[in-house]
Amino acid sequence: MPRRTPVPVTGEIASPVQDGYTYVELDDAAAAGSAMLAEECALAIAYNGIGHAVMMVSPSAIEDFVIGFSLSSAVVESVDDIYDIRIRRSGDTLSADVQISNRAFWALKQQRRQLAGTSGCGLCGVAALEQALPQLTPLPSSSLPPAEHLRDLRTRIADVQNLARHSGALHAALYVDRAGEIGLCREDIGRHNALDKLIGALCRQGRNPRQGFVVITSRCSLELIHKAVRGEFATLVSLSAPTDLSVRWAREHRLNLIHLPHHSAPRVYSPER
Template sequence: MQQKLPQQAGDDTLVAMPPVVVPVKLRQLGFDGAHLDRLDCLAEEVPVALVYNGISHAVMMASPAHLEDFARGFSLSEGIIEKAGEIRDVEILPHAKGIELKIDLAPESFWRLKERRRTIAGRTGCGLCGLDSLEAVARDLPKIDGQQKISLHAIERALQALPAAQVFNQQAHALHAAAYADAAGTLLLVREDVGRHNALDKLVGAAGRAGIDPASGFCVITSRCSVEMVQKTVIAGFPILVSVSAPTQMAAKVADEAGLTLLALAREDSALIVTHPQRIATSGEHDK
């Protein structure tokens, strides 16, 4: 991964990376008419363009941190690559108007991406476009077979540790988090972003770069559990997803069909088991 700093003039001027959290002066108003001037923090949100072998594919609004992880995780969870080694390099180019991620794909991966873009480009101005788009939502997902059990104690430990690990959110109170915990509930990776999908993509990319086997632990997210979050979790290979919020019905259905163990409304003292409870040890069994 390379990161370039200022070097040229014009519209493509390269600048320093923006901060993730920005200090600002704000006025707190009381409903009784009182006010208090205070120094606060706001989360930065910038356009991040993902460019594959010179072709712009998507622009996401994201937090400017762990962007190589984001590039790699997004590529995997969106089906652009099938394994981490298909990305040969990621170059991070911060511009005045946003950040460009130049991703160097292996030839076979780039061919798949071009075929995918060609197919999508052809679906315009016809009565089947809506059908094609709806069918695209129901992605073909791998089946999760791992049966390793995780104790409730491990899940409790991870949930208790997560707030302190959200270093950016502690300052700005506006970022989602996605975390990987091992079988004992120890948090090994935490990624934050203003976008919930981005946070999970960053976690997926970070796990791949670290050589972590997702099946050896579980994933925790602080955001709403939509179907896309379930799909990304399954594609990454996490057998268990713990969400602090409730899932949608479609998310629960997809999780059940894919064999994903889904826990929702997770708190430090309880969680709702939604699908595939066989991976959760509920009989007081603790980590070994």
């Protein structure tokens, strides 16, 4: 997954300075205060000039997000299929124009044709179901991380969640290296977005995701398992309990899946014991 040369990225995405928002407490004292809030904006992604997706994101580490989204959504098979990213901001909107290889662009257009061709024929849900339950290549089996690397992890995560500490309302995805240290943290209003940002950051920095493990602060649903497998992680740790389907898919695709409860020992759901 690591790229030999960096993906060229151009554009200005600086966020406006936020002074905080005033509020009044709803009680007899009616005390007034001010709070920083999580920033949110709309991001439109186009591949080779054709619009593909619009989503709400936090406007930080957008380059990482675009790369991670492209990989985890199977728009490209490799980061080497991404040639250039141009990002623009206008008020509360962002646009990302991504240049990808002819091979990846042809595959994307074929996918779009299949989706368009099913409407009105009684099979309109088939393509969507295929995307929801895609064929994924199982990972190589990997050993579980040492238990001591999970010790006090919740506290350590809180210490590095800089955006959430100031505004709240943000999920995080983090990479813990083979020494048990938190090496990367990416945050977003969307839990999928945070994981995409982390995948992109690992690619841009040339880090091997299998040499450590990844942590998500949200619940673990099937879509996050898809992204973890496509991101070639060895282990995914979730601070909230996984769904039954996510456990079954993790076991089937040899992704180590661990739930870290608030007041109990880590629970290994995959591999099955």
